[in-house]
Amino acid sequence: MKVKKTKRFIIYAMCFLVPLAIATCYFIYRRFAPFGNSSIMTVDMGQQYIDFFAHYRDTLLHNPSGFIYSFANALGGGMIGTWSYYLMSPLNLLILLFPLSKLPSVIAIITLLKYALSGLSFGYFLIQSKKYVSWSVVGFSTAYALMGWMIANQFNTLWIDAAIILPIIFLGFQRLLHDKSSVLYVVALTVMFIINYYMGWMIALFLTAYMVIYGIAKAYPVDTSQYLHIIIKWIKASVLSAMLTAWLLIPTFFSLLAGKTHYTRNQFQIRFEYNPLDMLGKFFNGSVDFKQLPSGTANIFVGSIVVILFVYYFFISSIKKNVRFANLGLTAFMILSMVFQPLDLLWHGWQLPVWYTFRFSYLFSFLMIVTAFSAFLHILKEGLDSKRFSIAMGLIVLGVAYVGIFKKHFEYLHSDNFIWGCVFLVISAGVIIACAIYKQSLLLAVAVFVVMAGEAGLNMVTSLNNLDYLKSTDFTTYTKMLRKEVNQVKQKDKSFYRIGTTFARTKNDAFAADFNGGSIFSSTLEANTSQFFKHIGQPNGDSFVLYSNGTMFTDSLLGMKYYMNQQIPENNPNKKQQKEPVPALTRKPDLTSYELLSQDKLIGTYKNPYALPLGFLAPKSGMNNNKIASDPIEYQNELANRLDPNIKSLYQPANYSHIRYNNIYKISKLNNAILKKKNMMELSYIILTVPVQANTSYYMTLGTNFNKGQISISVDGQNQTQFTPSERTIIANIGNEQVAGNINIQIFVNASSTMLRDVRLYKVHNSKIAQFSNDMKANPFKINKWNERSMSGTVNVKSNNQALTTTIPYSKGWHATVDGKAVTPKMWENMFLYVPMTKGHHTVKLSFWPEGLTAGLIIGLIGWVFIGFEFYRNRSKKKKALTHSEVTEAQDQD
Known part of the structure; x- marks a missing residue:
């Protein structure tokens, strides 16, 4: 035995x-770590999961409320779905x-x-x-x-x-x-x-x-x-x-x-996906x-x-x-x-x-x-x-x-x-x-x-051996560097804010470095978040959003109080070109209007003076809107006007003074123009000269053919770095000049011909952004206590036609009390949460409790009661059987 x-x-x-x-x-x-400097990080492990594991560590060791909700999840989102799938x-x-x-x-x-x-x-x-x-x-x-x-x-x-x-x-x-x-x-x-x-x-x-x-x-x-x-x-x-x-x-x-149930697109088809015999090769x-x-x-x-x-x-x-x-x-x-x-x-x-x-x-x-x-x-x-x-x-x-x-x-x-x-x-x-x-x-x-x-x-x-892998230092060096910068900001500012970046290793950098960001790559992404990013001209998809193309208006609205920018290293002809430790995501000339707080060889940290608090007062009449403009700049215009009617039109069209051509047939207009090469083998581009005003920000909208690599852009000789792909037209920041002059936009054609789909130029004066910011900051939601799933503070409402408007993504899990009394939060712009208010000084508390969690706990408790009942019943049966056996044995002995 x-x-x-x-x-x-x-x-x-x-x-x-x-x-x-x-x-x-x-x-x-x-040589996968810990046996070398390579790693098992490839595809989603390197682009998604490892950042969630960093969040896992931060949550269990430092911030347990992150299990329920996190503002690192794009602009904010429930986390139970993420944990139950990934962690x-x-x-x-x-x-x-x-x-x-x-x-x-x-x-x-x-x-x-x-x-x-x-x-x-x-x-x-x-x-x-x-x-x-x-x-x-x-x-x-x-x-x-x-x-x-x-x-x-x-x-x-x-x-x-x-x-x-x-x-x-x-x-x-x-x-x-x-x-x-x-x-x-x-x-x-x-x-x-x-x-x-x-x-x-x-x-x-x-x-x-x-x-x-x-x-x-x-x-x-x-x-x-x-x-x-x-x-x-x-x-x-x-x-x-x-x-x-x-x-x-x-x-x-x-x-x-x-989230995911919104993305099903007529996938049910009666068909065979391939010849069954093709499985034999596997x-x-x-x-x-x-x-x-x-x-x-x-x-x-x-x-x-x-x-x-x-x-x-x-x-x-x-x-x-x-x-x-x-x-x-x-x-x-x-x-x-x-x-x-x-x-x-x-x-x-x-x-x-x-x-x-x-x-x-x-x-x-x-x-x-x-x-x-x-x-x-x-x-x-x-x-x-x-x-x-x-x-x-x-x-x-x-x-x-x-x-x-x-x-x-x-x-x-x-x-x-x-x-x-x-x-x-x-x-x-x-x-x-x-x-x-x-x-x-x-x-x-x-x-x-x-x-x-x-x-x-x-x-x-x-x-x-057929797969390629990232080095372990691709994650560790970058994350250490980013956390250092984030922690410096956190030590100086304990309030609620979001941080934007012009660089990214992955869309989940906010999880890796533990900060409130604006991007996410997750199978549990909420559909409303993806749609909102599409409307404001940000890259988006079924399972990701990326806040890489923020304008001064969206930076202000979404409370991007701090920005981290990739520093461009000086060229050294004696050194071989190496992989950038800080991967560039986009150009952001708007940073010239922000305050530079610190910089080193890799990162410059800026403070946005126009960033709004998480909550502010806005007209109730602006909370209801079913019309979505097809152009992201027009959408931002309408959004700004609904929140602050005094602002009227925020953006204005910008014009170019003339076009120069190189190996391209002339065009009559810019938007929806077809750029066609004369000679297929020669470099082909056009140069737009755009007169610019002082203290004014300039933007260019780009259609989806930019995603396909058919065109590429540089501004005054600098490559207009841009993340692709995106489902819809995106916005690129091409200038923010302090003095009047010109900027030159060079559009390269990388195919025999291509259409400049949705290519338009816009401008906004910094004073307009300052006016919008000051108007919204005049009546803020003053948060005095907060964590990932709850916050409380005060607000002074001066008229009955105002609402406490927030940039917290709406969810039925959010609950509100005003002066201790429950009030049902509502949704504005099919994205964010607002609370109806009455005139006066109020104490407001917002808290998040996942929808269905209470019902789940009750059902689970019933399950445990049933287990206890079954255990008791089976034990009673065994006792009765044992007693019956003893009685029978005694009778036999008699």
């Missing part, structure tokens, strides 16, 4: 250590043990542990469910831990926990199907939904498909008379799990209603590259032994037909889901993914590996049916032949990877045949492990 326990412990340890060793060796080879993995707690400078290293360690824990949980599942302990279990667990989905999504670390918990959920699910305790199922599924509701939804859908298909095939592992009892038991357990996670799921649901190693990430086929690499055993499973006559048919039905459903768009849409919560397609494919790989292991045990017990095995191998060879014949179609599949796949297929077939002959041979069990681990390791190397 002791020997069995020792052997089981060794196998568990190896299930953990082997994937860990393989992944660690690769990390050392690639709830228990392994993230390791981040708290190290300084921020070690964050790339900690993320790499967390990723390694997730590989290892995936192997351990799958090994635990196999041993517990199949009652079989062998070195071959280590092979199958390694194949699972390093399956193609794991490799392709290594940098999507927020999803990887699903691979760890899935085997435990399925183990609990199997026990439930055998009419045993449902405790493990409830606990594991609850943990999954808390860690990542998105992956939890996919697992729940997989289990539902299993229940339906196996029920139709009458393949449950109990007598048919118990089917209804099992189904009810499963439903009760699943509902209970949902109740226990309601505190997180319900607020997240409301968060999604305000069974070969090295099938991941940058082209596959945004739009490739499903990542389903599992290794040759698994593929052979999986196909052979359906030919094993000793397995009941109804069980095989059920498994075949589930397999067919999963394959159809990976090619048929309506089912693909269902798996992804009714929204097709942007990048990282078929995110549920790990469930198919799980099904394949579990099925293959069942076939492996049958072979050890009964041997091979050579005829049926030959048929299975014949089908596999046909698949290999298809890939070989049409190899050019599989752009990601290199010839050497195809050859290695064929080699491993032959070796795997030999090992399986040997296992059938010698059955319980320790040497062959080790051979299974070595072959499976070797092929999985090869796939990791050949796949991840």
